[in-house]
Amino acid sequence: MRTQVGIIGAGPAGLLLSHLLHLRGIDSVVLEEREEQYVRRRVRAGVLESTTADLLREVGLGARMDREGLVHKGISLHFDGEDHYVDFERLVGRTITVYGQQEVVKDLIDARRRAHGQLLFEVRDTAVHETGSDRPRITFTDAEGRPQELVCEVVAGCDGFHGVSRKSLPQNELTVYDHTYPFAWLGILAKAAPVRDELVYANHERGFALYSMRSPEITRLYLQVDPEERIEQWPDERIWSELHTRLPALAEGPVLEKGITAMRSFVASPLRHGRLFLAGDAAHIVPPTGAKGMNLAVADVWLLASALSELLLHNNSALVESYSDTALRRVWRAEHFSWTMTSMLHRQPGATPFERQLQLAQLRYTASSTAAATSLAENYVGMPLTSPL
Incomplete structure (x- = not known):
């Protein structure tokens, strides 16, 4: 088997990358160890940043989201026995959309099916080889139990925290936080x-x-x-x-x-070795408090699709060379925001009365200060995909 981009993982990152590459005329094959019905059903995150929702519309995936998604103009912080509303629309002029990750995945699978995209479910024994060459390979066993080899120009690892992709990078070159x-x-x-x-x-x-x-x-x-x-x-x-x-x-x-x-919070760096690239949960994990997990995956593959297009269509490697550094700037911004929200809202085991009062002081400041509330709103609804951060 041959393709231009071999994609490991049929979550939002892998499926959206395949869709974005298809729109640019680039072939891909998506490999997924789970069965299709499991992938369609698994419940994950449900909050889409305004930038994510806008991108889905732009690439033809927003129709059902706009019909069924719930647009939220803000969130409430509940403390001191009262609600304190943070009005995103008033503060930054943007909103969020509640639309489950499994619904995004369904829309992506259906779009790839309509375009006759190659989605191979229930594969196992997946391994990545020769990522330092211009013809990396993925070996696997297909759903019928037959050994297969997929020869690619690029491999994209979108197979989550426990997948094989990150483990396929030279571990002595990888820094983990x-x-x-x-x-x-x-x-x-x-x-x-x-x-x-x-x-x-x-x-x-x-x-x-x-x-x-x-x-x-x-x-x-x-x-x-x-x-x-x-x-x-x-x-x-x-x-x-x-x-x-x-x-x-x-x-x-x-x-x-x-x-x-x-x-947990987790970041691996760099996100690339040769022609193997990491995206989504394969590269980073954020606590769900900041609603950033799926949105970060979308931002990764938006960036990666552009980089691979330049490489494969124009033999221009500038964007793939900068992919890791550019993506990680956004990742660390999201990590900090998620850590801030988590620290501010959770009861800390063993916290002293002094530390508890500091936490409440931060909440009261966030709810009462326009500047603090605007910072929360800007981070929550999502920075523009073109922002240098």
Whole structure:
């Protein structure tokens, strides 16, 4: 098998990269270890920055998002027993859109199918070879159990934190920045009509909580918990009791899904070795507090698609040479914002009364200062993709 770009991973990063390359006349093959129905169903992030939503519209992927997505003009910070509204539209003239990552993935798969794109699901034993040459190879076993080899001009690693791509870079050339937070999120998806129009981030003495939604019928809710806790320790009744304690009024309903997710920040550098490039969660992880994970992946592949187009169509390597440094500037901005939101909103284990008052002081300042609220709004809705940061 031959193609111009071999893409490992059929998440938002890999699928969008394939779509962007197709629009530029560049062939690609996407390899994914999971079955297609699993990829279509897996629930992940749900907040699209204005820059992400604009890009999806620009490349012909915005129709269903505009019909079904929920446009939010701001968020509420809930502390001191009160809501404090941060009005994004007034402060920076932009909004966010709540539209689940799985919905973006469905739109991308359907678009690639219409364009007869090559999407190979249920592959295994994937390995990357000869990335220092101009003909790197990907070997794998296909869904029928047959060994295969894909010869490419470029390999894009979009296979997430646990994938093979980052491990295929020379480890002695890779610098890793890793931070694990001393708490986790317990998340539920509930069949309950949202009673709020927009997201609520709550700082409570018992811990952080987040009120969000996925549709006019589905609510997404989160609780800060100890990372050592197991989901079996949280029956539905306990979850709802704790949510009512930490959040303003909310409606209950049948719990459709629940799970506990660890919180970490992670960055690998550089994002390139020879003709192997990393994008999305294969390169970096952010805590979900700042709603940056999928949006960073989109920004990565927007940049990478332009760089690969210059390389493959015009034999110009300038953008691929600068890809890692340019992408990492945006990554570190998002890492800092996500760390700031996480630190400001979560109960810190072992925090002294002095440290607790400092946290509340930061929240009060953010809610009362136009300058501080504008900084939060600008970061939350997303910097322009052309911003040098």
